[in-house]
Amino acid sequence: MNNSLNIPKKQKLTKKGQETRSRIIVAAAELMYEQGVARTTIEDVQNKAKISASQMYHYFKEKKELVLEVISYQTSRVIGTHTRYLSNLDSFEALYAWRDFIVNIQIKRNCEGGCPLGSLASELVEINSDAQQEIMSSFFEWEDSIKKGLRYMLNHGELNSDADPDKLALALLAALQGGLLLTQVRRDPTPIIVALDTMIEHIISFKKV
Amino acid sequence: MNNSLNIPKKQKLTKKGQETRSRIIVAAAELMYEQGVARTTIEDVQNKAKISASQMYHYFKEKKELVLEVISYQTSRVIGTHTRYLSNLDSFEALYAWRDFIVNIQIKRNCEGGCPLGSLASELVEINSDAQQEIMSSFFEWEDSIKKGLRYMLNHGELNSDADPDKLALALLAALQGGLLLTQVRRDPTPIIVALDTMIEHIISFKKV
Numbered sequence: 001m002n003n004s005l006n007i008p009k010k011q012k013l014t015k016k017g018q019e020t021r022s023r024i025i026v027a028a029a030e031l032m033y034e035q036g037v038a039r040t041t042i043e044d045v046q047n048k049a050k051i052s053a054s055q056m057y058h059y060f061k062e063k064k065e066l067v068l069e070v071i072s073y074q075t076s077r078v079i080g081t082h083t084r085y086l087s088n089l090d091s092f093e094a095l096y097a098w099r100d101f102i103v104n105i106q107i108k109r110n111c112e113g114g115c116p117l118g119s120l121a122s123e124l125v126e127i128n129s130d131a132q133q134e135i136m137s138s139f140f141e142w143e144d145s146i147k148k149g150l151r152y153m154l155n156h157g158e159l160n161s162d163a164d165p166d167k168l169a170l171a172l173l174a175a176l177q178g179g180l181l182l183t184q185v186r187r188d189p190t191p192i193i194v195a196l197d198t199m200i201e202h203i204i205s206f207k208k209v
Numbered sequence: 210m211n212n213s214l215n216i217p218k219k220q221k222l223t224k225k226g227q228e229t230r231s232r233i234i235v236a237a238a239e240l241m242y243e244q245g246v247a248r249t250t251i252e253d254v255q256n257k258a259k260i261s262a263s264q265m266y267h268y269f270k271e272k273k274e275l276v277l278e279v280i281s282y283q284t285s286r287v288i289g290t291h292t293r294y295l296s297n298l299d300s301f302e303a304l305y306a307w308r309d310f311i312v313n314i315q316i317k318r319n320c321e322g323g324c325p326l327g328s329l330a331s332e333l334v335e336i337n338s339d340a341q342q343e344i345m346s347s348f349f350e351w352e353d354s355i356k357k358g359l360r361y362m363l364n365h366g367e368l369n370s371d372a373d374p375d376k377l378a379l380a381l382l383a384a385l386q387g388g389l390l391l392t393q394v395r396r397d398p399t400p401i402i403v404a405l406d407t408m409i410e411h412i413i414s415f416k417k418v
Contacts, residue, residue, distance in 0.1 A: 036335075039336065121393070122332065123331065126245075127245065132394070174391055176387065178383030178384055181330060182348060182383055186345055186348070194383070195384070195387075202410075
């Protein structure tokens with residue numbers, strides 16, 4: 001999590017101001033990913049971003065505003081990387097390349113942390129209605145990018161007409177989220193591997209022959 | 210969440226003491242389910258359970274101890290109810306009855322709250338290693354109860370020998386967890402319905418003919 005490329009520019013800020021603002025969001029995202037939103041104080045973020053309290057206040061009046069920016073930052077990071085694999089799913093090999101990409105991230109981080117969006121969802125949905133709306137949009141966007149990939153496979157004759165790419169996309173996203181949670185709990189990549197492989201085998205059962 | 214039947218008795222407490230201890234755990238479980246663990250203070254629990262600070266201290270010296278009891282309480286509640294459906298899965302109708310049971314809970318609670326165990330997992334796994342161990346055991350226990358159900362179907366000739374009940378059980382638990390999270394985020398039962406139906410259709414593809 002060492003780039004700020006995914007952070008939309010804020011109007012009326014200088015280049016330096018944009019950079020500071022991005023640094024705050026990235027620092028907050030890292031802390032909230034590691035220890036949760038409730039346990040992350042504004043002071044923690046200030047220290048990590050190496051800024052003063054008054055600078056912090058200049059950019060974010062309330063923690064709530066910062067939380068919404070963190071959701072938007074994590075959304076563009078997660079969906080950005082997944083879209084690279086999903087934008088032109090033209091074969092089952094491509095589906096397995098996506099699966100390998102997800103599994104390898106978990107192995108590299110020793111199965112710690114879970115999904116950046118899933119964790120925010122679980123913590124915030126019941127207690128912050130603005131966050132719930134943002135996270136809901138994020139998941140719809142993610143689901144759409146999977147739908148597009150599976151529709152592409154249907155339209156390019158990889159899947160037969162019995163396949164419902166919209167339902168399969170939602171089931172695949174659910175398998176991904178549940179698999180990531182169980183992998184995080186068990187510190188073992190097996191759940192995410194089994195969850196994705198089972199869903200991909202199910203999708204393969206619609207292979208056009 | 211209005212019973213305390215699932216709370217194991219503590220040695221050396223009077224009947225009244227057991228009851229007070231159970232009342233504390235149930236109150237804590239409800240609050241932590243509604244607002245998360247970090248946001249639930251010992252004072253919140255005291256107020257909800259209608260006890261004094263010194264009574265609280267008599268039963269639980271630290272919030273950490275209480276959190277472990279809440280995990281164990283939620284585990285026995287969740288697995289207890291699911292086991293009723295999973296202990297003798299002797300038909301695909303029984304699998305669909307389990308699915309209906311899960312979906313109906315979500316509809317009744319307006320898709321709020323998500324999975325009591327999944328939420329605890331997502332909040333605690335990275336920050337509390339005792340909780341991580343407890344939650345890992347809980348999920349293994351849950352997975353085992355699903356495995357037993359699917360093995361029963363295999364052994365009673367409902368599934369053919371290509372079916373791997375252990376993998377299918379893990380994939381089904383992942384679909385359940387991911388489906389519940391997406392249903393919670395969207396306030397819509399569709400994700401849990403689609404996630405479970407897709408996995409059950411996949412299991413049906415191993416039906417013995």
